[in-house]
Amino acid sequence: VKYVYFFGDGNAEGKGDMKNLLGGKGANLAEMTAIGLPVPPGFTITTEVCTEFYKNDRQYPASLKEEVAEHLRRIETLMGKRLGDAKKPLLVSVRSGARASMPGMMDTVLNLGLNDQTVQGVIELSGDERFAYDSYRRFIQMYSNVVLGMDGDILEHILEQAKEKRGVHQDTDLTAADLKEMVGLFKNKVKETLGREFPGDPQEQLWGAIGAVFGSWMNPRANTYRKLNNIPSEWGTAVNIQSMVFGNMGDDCATGVAFTRNPSTGEHLFFGEFLVNAQGEDVVAGTRTPQPINKAGGDGSLPSMEEVMPECYGQLMKAQQILEKHYRDMQDIEFTIEKGKLFMLQTRNGKRTANAAVKIAVDMVKEGLISERDAILRVAPEQLDQLLHPSLDPSAPKTVIAKGLPASPGAASGEVVFSADEAEAAARLGLKVILVRVETSPEDIHGMHAAQGILTARGGMTSHAAVVARGMGKCCVAGCGDIKVDYRTQQFVARDGSVIAKGDVITLDGSTGEVMKGQIPTVQAQLTGEFGELMSWVDKVRRLRVRANADTPHDAAVARKFGAEGIGLCRTEHMFFEADRIMAVREMILSEDMEGRKRALSKILPMQKGDFLGLFREMKGLPVTIRLLDPPLHEFLPQNDKDIDELASVMKVTAQDLRHKVESLHEFNPMLGHRGCRLGITFPEIYDMQVQAIMEAACQLIKDDGFEIVPEIMIPLVSEVRELAILRANAVRVADEVIARSGVKVSYLIGTMIELPRAALTADAIAVEAEFFSFGTNDLTQTTYGLSRDDAGKFLPLYVEREIFPTDPFVALDQSGVGQLVEIGCVKGRQTRPNIKLGICGEHGGEPSSVIFCHKIGLDYVSCSPFRVPIARLAAAHAVL
Numbered sequence: 001v002k003y004v005y006f007f008g009d010g011n012a013e014g015k016g017d018m019k020n021l022l023g024g025k026g027a028n029l030a031e032m033t034a035i036g037l038p039v040p041p042g043f044t045i046t047t048e049v050c051t052e053f054y055k056n057d058r059q060y061p062a063s064l065k066e067e068v069a070e071h072l073r074r075i076e077t078l079m080g081k082r083l084g085d086a087k088k089p090l091l092v093s094v095r096s097g098a099r100a101s102m103p104g105m106m107d108t109v110l111n112l113g114l115n116d117q118t119v120q121g122v123i124e125l126s127g128d129e130r131f132a133y134d135s136y137r138r139f140i141q142m143y144s145n146v147v148l149g150m151d152g153d154i155l156e157h158i159l160e161q162a163k164e165k166r167g168v169h170q171d172t173d174l175t176a177a178d179l180k181e182m183v184g185l186f187k188n189k190v191k192e193t194l195g196r197e198f199p200g201d202p203q204e205q206l207w208g209a210i211g212a213v214f215g216s217w218m219n220p221r222a223n224t225y226r227k228l229n230n231i232p233s234e235w236g237t238a239v240n241i242q243s244m245v246f247g248n249m250g251d252d253c254a255t256g257v258a259f260t261r262n263p264s265t266g267e268h269l270f271f272g273e274f275l276v277n278a279q280g281e282d283v284v285a286g287t288r289t290p291q292p293i294n295k296a297g298g299d300g301s302l303p304s305m306e307e308v309m310p311e312c313y314g315q316l317m318k319a320q321q322i323l324e325k326h327y328r329d330m331q332d333i334e335f336t337i338e339k340g341k342l343f344m345l346q347t348r349n350g351k352r353t354a355n356a357a358v359k360i361a362v363d364m365v366k367e368g369l370i371s372e373r374d375a376i377l378r379v380a381p382e383q384l385d386q387l388l389h390p391s392l393d394p395s396a397p398k399t400v401i402a403k404g405l406p407a408s409p410g411a412a413s414g415e416v417v418f419s420a421d422e423a424e425a426a427a428r429l430g431l432k433v434i435l436v437r438v439e440t441s442p443e444d445i446h447g448m449h450a451a452q453g454i455l456t457a458r459g460g461m462t463s464h465a466a467v468v469a470r471g472m473g474k475c476c477v478a479g480c481g482d483i484k485v486d487y488r489t490q491q492f493v494a495r496d497g498s499v500i501a502k503g504d505v506i507t508l509d510g511s512t513g514e515v516m517k518g519q520i521p522t523v524q525a526q527l528t529g530e531f532g533e534l535m536s537w538v539d540k541v542r543r544l545r546v547r548a549n550a551d552t553p554h555d556a557a558v559a560r561k562f563g564a565e566g567i568g569l570c571r572t573e574h575m576f577f578e579a580d581r582i583m584a585v586r587e588m589i590l591s592e593d594m595e596g597r598k599r600a601l602s603k604i605l606p607m608q609k610g611d612f613l614g615l616f617r618e619m620k621g622l623p624v625t626i627r628l629l630d631p632p633l634h635e636f637l638p639q640n641d642k643d644i645d646e647l648a649s650v651m652k653v654t655a656q657d658l659r660h661k662v663e664s665l666h667e668f669n670p671m672l673g674h675r676g677c678r679l680g681i682t683f684p685e686i687y688d689m690q691v692q693a694i695m696e697a698a699c700q701l702i703k704d705d706g707f708e709i710v711p712e713i714m715i716p717l718v719s720e721v722r723e724l725a726i727l728r729a730n731a732v733r734v735a736d737e738v739i740a741r742s743g744v745k746v747s748y749l750i751g752t753m754i755e756l757p758r759a760a761l762t763a764d765a766i767a768v769e770a771e772f773f774s775f776g777t778n779d780l781t782q783t784t785y786g787l788s789r790d791d792a793g794k795f796l797p798l799y800v801e802r803e804i805f806p807t808d809p810f811v812a813l814d815q816s817g818v819g820q821l822v823e824i825g826c827v828k829g830r831q832t833r834p835n836i837k838l839g840i841c842g843e844h845g846g847e848p849s850s851v852i853f854c855h856k857i858g859l860d861y862v863s864c865s866p867f868r869v870p871i872a873r874l875a876a877a878h879a880v881l
């Protein structure tokens with residue numbers, strides 16, 4: 001087996017599509033080399049080595065040593081330098097790189113190969129003592145932290161002290177002599193702290209670093225990140241060993257990161273940050289404020305690369321254009337400039353906000369880079385969630401107390417917390433929090449996940465906080481120099497002098513970078529422009545229809561705006577809870593006889609008819625499925641003495657009798673109790689009233705407004721076809737009476753929900769009585785697993801965490817179990833009635849993997865909450881492509 005792949009001097013053994021084997025970084029280093037971009041030579045140790053390493057009790061494959069040595073010799077020949085050579089020393093970086101990019105998860109070691117002898121060689125070759133010692137002290141700092149596991153603050157502190165003593169602020173102000181002294185101090189400190197010498201042997205350094213990269217694959221931070229992003233731990237990481245280029249050799253040197261387009265807005269403008277005379281992660285670390293790459297990308301406070309290094313800027317512009325053309329996607333690049341010459345150190349498809357994803361995809365179609373089909377696939381359905389949510393109401397008054405960088409858009413309000421652990425704890429209690437940090441690091445990911453938004457005092461648009469927040473679709477204001485964070489007193493002071501303590505509410509606007517006191521109201525998303533265009537392509541492609549679950553005209557209006565093609569589930573019970581109705585509903589439930597019930601129902605009828613008029617009007621003839629009353633009656637019962645007394649006087653019975661009646665309706669397990677069609681069987685007058693209201697509303701609108709309305713009347717919780725036969729006959733009788741009275745021609749459908757396993761298994765019989773099925777996957781999941789959603793909170797999270805269930809079955813449809821029942825229901829339903837209409841309602845209707853499943857088994861439509869309609873539309877298109 002080949003374990004090592006070379007790249008350099010225009011040749012590469014690997015390719016860009018070998019990410020599984022070489023990791024993302026390695027594959028793209030090979031690809032960039034092959035297309036002629038300037039990449040320092042190096043080689044990649046494959047992810048297979050990582051997998052074997054863990055399989056074999058942390059042992060490397062036997063042939064690895066020799067293969068690494070051989071490839072190192074190849075670099076040495078190309079560079080005319082040797083690792084450990086006192087005259088012409090080769091220095092390398094050791095970089096991790098998994099298949100999927102895991103920002104900041106594994107640390108890179110730079111300048112490896114330095115020791116007291118080789119540093120002399122570097123001085124001689126470069127003629128620059130300051131540079132040589134700067135590289136050496138950086139190497140000791142990184143290596144002792146990343147490989148030897150020493151707390152990074154210990155050496156950083158020595159550095160800070162030295163700067164203080166010299167009266168300077170920046171690393172770049174330290175002289176060669178300072179840095180040389182620093183190297184000595186660092187080495188002593190390492191020995192004092194770890195009880196052994198800092199390793200001087202370059203081979204030992206190299207293998208130490210390789211081991212650290214493989215070791216870091218299983219560290220807790222990496223595990224957390226993988227869990228959050230569904231990256232399997234079997235994938236492993238690759239290790240890249242690459243000869244160094246130096247951005248810290250003076251003022252004609254620099255290092256930087258850039259995006260070929262704006263990752264926040266999608267704007268087609270090359271965009272990035274850089275630092276003169278710096279190395280590696282200096283830009284991201286936020287120790288010095290980075291400068292913008294192009295003039296248009298900055299705020300004018302710092303000169304851009306375009307202005308200060310125009311020649312290098314030209315090289316970089318050319319490289320980024322080549323990269324975008326080649327990859328046909330927005331790239332996130334890392335580069336270094338050594339003595340005026342550009343070197344590319346990394347490229348990958350850039351993370352972006354949902355807004356940017358949509359804009360970039362649509363723009364690239366117009367630029368002829370990609371097809372409409374590609375554009376559709378470029379946007380992840382789940383990502384749209386970000387777009388569909390509100391932003392700050394521009395007309396709302398607000399007090400801006402500070403302003404930082406607009407690192408990740410959206411708006412968020414919450415109570416301030418200062419640590420990731422606190423954020424997580426608060427979120428568990430259901431609190432909305434804003435995580436405020438000086439800067440974030442990979443240790444904070446769980447807290448960032450739990451928070452509504454993130455505010456950092458330091459770091460640029462490419463800082464850890466910014467990158468991770470954008471990936472999570474979370475609002476983030478970064479690099480907010482206007483605030484002074486004090487962890488000790490648990491408060492921050494803003495520019496305007498306001499003191500914000502832990503627990504105070506603030507609002508962030510991730511699109512402007514503004515930080516505000518208190519909670520600011522928000523407004524709905526705009527669904528026009530590029531978004532509208534993309535969705536029009538989506539609608540051309542998909543086969544599956546998308547409806548919404550909507551109970552009110554308002555919900556229906558929102559659903560229409562998001563592109564719903566009908567209502568798949570109108571739950572009538574929600575209509576019964578309104579304050580002016582609940583009394584009549586209770587009266588109906590608690591009446592001793594049919595007469596009493598009818599009296600109460602006659603009060604509800606006109607209100608219920610009004611509901612349907614509103615709904616039908618809003619939907620303008622699109623299909624509307626109305627579910628007859630479903631929940632157990634006890635949900636409507638009066639809860640307290642005051643309610644009981646009030647109701648008793650209306651019903652002209654004693655409070656005592658009424659209380660007894662209420663008690664008699666108590667159920668031990670209402671979810672499996674007197675609900676759904678069982679109510680229709682025992683109290684037929686309830687469903688009769690509802691059918692009457694539906695049909696009267698439909699007839700009236702057909703007569704008055706000429707809408708073509710075909711009401712779909714849905715009977716819930718059927719387990720046995722005879723239930724449906726009885727209720728269907730009742731409904732037909734009532735509906736036909738209404739139609740006869742109205743004198744207009746109206747058709748209607750009667751169908752059922754398939755939400756019990758028995759219904760799915762006997763769907764062929766049930767289809768005799770049903771003109772449509774709607775799979776109620778919420779209840780079907782509960783009854784298939786035999787678990788109650790309301791009680792699952794005690795164990796379900798643990799099940800998911802321990803991967804006993806791959807995901808929460810109430811979020812993503814369990815395809816092998818519950819999905820199998822749905823499929824059986826479909827097949828059997830169609831056997832009896834080939835043109836039966838099939839759909840799904842329930843939360844799963846808006847979850848991408850479930851939508852794709854629904855497409856595969858041939859449903860006609862999915863129905864989901866209005867806000868998820870665009871997500872379902874996009875997922876339905878993905879299912880086709």
Ligand code: ADP
Nearest residue numbers: 093095104108242243244245280281334336345
């Ligand atoms: P990460 O995965 O965290 O981005 P990288 O391996 O990309 O880590 O390394 C971080 C930074 O270190 C790079 O962006 C680059 O600036 C610097 N770096 C890595 N290798 C080299 C090298 N061979 N020469 C110069 N700089 C390097």
Ligand code: MG
Nearest residue numbers: 104106107108
């Ligand atoms: Mg890093």
Ligand code: MG
Nearest residue numbers: 025334345346
């Ligand atoms: Mg990188």
